Amino acid sequence: MAFFLETLIGGLMAGMLYSLVALGFVLIYKASGVFNFAQGAMVLFAALAMARFAEWIPAWTGLDNAIVANLLAFVVAGVVMFAVAWAIEFLVLRHLVNQEGATLLMATLGITYFMEGLGQSLFGSDVYKIDVGMPKDPMFALESLFQGGILINKEDVIAAAIAAALVAALSVFFQKTATGRALRAVADDHQAAQSIGIPLNRIWVIVWCVAGVVALVAGMIWGSKLGVQFSLATVALRALPVVILGGLTSVPGAIIGGLIIGVGEKLSEVYLGPFVGGGIEIWFAYVLALVFLLFRPQGLFGEKIIDRV
Numbered sequence: 001m002a003f004f005l006e007t008l009i010g011g012l013m014a015g016m017l018y019s020l021v022a023l024g025f026v027l028i029y030k031a032s033g034v035f036n037f038a039q040g041a042m043v044l045f046a047a048l049a050m051a052r053f054a055e056w057i058p059a060w061t062g063l064d065n066a067i068v069a070n071l072l073a074f075v076v077a078g079v080v081m082f083a084v085a086w087a088i089e090f091l092v093l094r095h096l097v098n099q100e101g102a103t104l105l106m107a108t109l110g111i112t113y114f115m116e117g118l119g120q121s122l123f124g125s126d127v128y129k130i131d132v133g134m135p136k137d138p139m140f141a142l143e144s145l146f147q148g149g150i151l152i153n154k155e156d157v158i159a160a161a162i163a164a165a166l167v168a169a170l171s172v173f174f175q176k177t178a179t180g181r182a183l184r185a186v187a188d189d190h191q192a193a194q195s196i197g198i199p200l201n202r203i204w205v206i207v208w209c210v211a212g213v214v215a216l217v218a219g220m221i222w223g224s225k226l227g228v229q230f231s232l233a234t235v236a237l238r239a240l241p242v243v244i245l246g247g248l249t250s251v252p253g254a255i256i257g258g259l260i261i262g263v264g265e266k267l268s269e270v271y272l273g274p275f276v277g278g279g280i281e282i283w284f285a286y287v288l289a290l291v292f293l294l295f296r297p298q299g300l301f302g303e304k305i306i307d308r309v
Contacts, residue, residue, distance in 0.1 A: 006150050007266045013156035015262020016163040020218045021239035022246065022254040023170065024211045029248045031183050031207035032093065033101070037108040040236025041115040042212060045084065047219030047228045048119045049077040051128035070132050074220065081212030084115070089205045116230065125230065130223035134158050159221045166217055167255055170210070174251065183207060241289035247299030256300060261285045 024039040053073035063069050092107055134155045174180040186193045186203045194200055219228070222235055239258075246257025261284075269281035292299060 006152070007270050008263060009150070009152060010156070011263035011266035012259055013153070013160045013262070014266065015259035016160040016255075017218070017221060017258075018239050018242045018261055019167065019255045019258025020163045020214065020221070021235055022242040022258055023167065023251065024214045024218070025236075025239065025243045026246075026248060026251055026254045027170075027207055027211045027214065030251075031186050032104075032204055034093070034104045034108060035101075035248070036211070037105065037236075038088075038111040038115060039211070039215065039239075040232075040234060041112040041119075042081070042084070042215035043219045043222065043235060044228075044230065044232045045115050045119045045219075046077055046081050046212065046216035047130065047223040047232055048123040048128065049080045050074055050216065050220055051130050051223060051228045052123045053077055054130065055128075066131070067133060070130075074216070077216055078213060081216050082209050085208035085212045086205055089201065089208055093204055093208075094201055120230070128223070128228040130220055130228060132220060132224055134224055155225065159225070162217065162221065166214065167251070170214075171251060173210075179206060238285070241285035243299075244289040245292055245299055247301040250299070250301035253299055253301030261288070264288060 021039065021043060024042065025036055028034055028036040028039075050070075050073050053076045054070050057063060057072050057076070058069050063072075088111060092111065093104075096104055096107055136153075136155055138151050138153050140151060174184060182193070182198050182203055183206070185196075185198060186200060193203075218235075219232070222232055226232065242254060242257040242261050244257075245260060246253025246255070265281045265284050268284045273280045
């Protein structure tokens, strides 16, 4: 039982990180109808910016406090992501309003490769480290219930708590603020929102900035766990099944979908892997997403597709 709980908790922690990346897809799709393939590149770019500024700020200022340097690096990287979001909207999206979905998709693919190349030019292509002080050592919990307790990684717990806090903050932002309600109105109908005076361009800048902050937090956590390297851009591919499972238009769906994928991957690898030769964790999420595409393409919480003739 203890081993099952360890696997379950590990899956939940991984699922929260998947949800964090999937949120970037959902936020932009809700506000603009654009499936943003550049989300992985945004995570990479944000992680590179934070890692490099954490190195440069002490060299520029003589600051010897690592915690303050990382905090300043996070703030500066956030400003950089705001600038990137504004540039994307001003230079690309503003000129593609009401274009076909395929056109917008190709635009985000172009943004992906541009950001990867720009990140390499500005920040270099080495493997960098982000150290925000999260403890790496494991801990034992529930020792009174299970002999030896349950082994839990402290870093995973803290990362999951950060992701959960960000998700809660975004939920409040969407439900309780005037800007959040405007974003939901734009998501429902662009033209109707414009007709009542909601500025579409400003809303798109805001949602891309929010997605940039989400990418920065995701990049910080993944970079702390795995190191900042260009393979980090592929983390978005791991979030695609989460989006399909939860629904492209649902923030709660991104969370639930991430938890299901995270737990499913861990449990299937541990309990089914020995029967199929291992490696099931690599393809489990995509097979589950394929099943949902066949039987419920809008996902668990997505809006039901209704065709009127």
